[in-house]
Amino acid sequence: MHSKSMEAMCGSTLQFFPWTGCDRIGGKPHAAVGGMMLNLSIRKKSGMNWIDLSKSACTRTSPGQRKFLVLSHGRKDCLESSTIELGNLYASFDKNCLLKRKAREVASCLNGRCIFLVGMMGSGKTTVGKVLAEALGYSFVDSDCYVEQAIGGESVAQIFNQYGEKFFRDNESEALQELSLMPQQVVATGGGAVVQPINWHYMKQGVTVYLDVPLDTLARRIAAVGTYSRPLLHFDSGDAYTAAFVGLFTLSKKRSDAYANADARVSLYHLAANLGLEDMCDLTPIAIAMEVLVQIGKHLKGK
Structure with missing residues (x-):
């Protein structure tokens, strides 16, 4: 007009x-x-x-x-x-613009390589991954969903219950192999994907980023939505928070060394402190995605 x-x-x-x-x-x-x-x-x-x-x-x-x-x-x-x-x-709007500007800067160094987000369940890989993908102009893939579709639409919990964890892990490795061959993707991996050494071979075709979230924060997030979709954390007794925390503590002891193999690490504890936030739950996906890009940029420049 x-x-x-x-x-x-x-x-x-x-x-x-x-x-x-x-x-x-x-x-x-x-x-x-x-x-x-x-x-x-x-x-x-x-x-x-x-x-x-x-x-x-x-x-x-x-x-x-x-x-x-x-x-x-x-x-x-x-x-x-x-x-x-x-x-x-x-x-x-301004934060989105800053994120996209940073994404353009990092994309020029990525040269189409994929980004694989690793971390414990509940660490926000899917939420942050979608924000990253949009900013970079990449596609987003959740590896758990990719496995579910490949097997026939059954959920991860159903696959665990019906076929066992080994069956799921084998299919997860096949999925990561296929995804590693596809350019310009942000992949949110399952929490246990890091335990299979062959998966690192596939993920290292791109850039791997570890979202490091304290166990207390993870337990609170998972307890809020329930453990039914988390086959490695679902217990019939005890309150949801305690069950989640104990299960996460056990898993983290097995996986902490594997997470250290990631090319870059984003500590939500340190990020919240740097932003002056008392609660890590106040961190926005945009703020975390920005820090992911910053750490990827440092990794690429370090090379």
């Missing part, structure tokens, strides 16, 4: 800048979003709030390029919450 007709429709401008980190350029509030300065204002018409997303004078924009976003209905009691939500929106 042409800016003049939009101006006529929207009427006067009511400006809100509740978030921090805004600069003032030429006496007008602006916000830096992904390296681009934006005019942020709310225009009202017929009970609607419109957000003016036109670029500032530092990057001249023709009137036809001005963009508007409908924020919410214009009731007075909504304005305060709306502006707070807008601040959160732009903070999130």
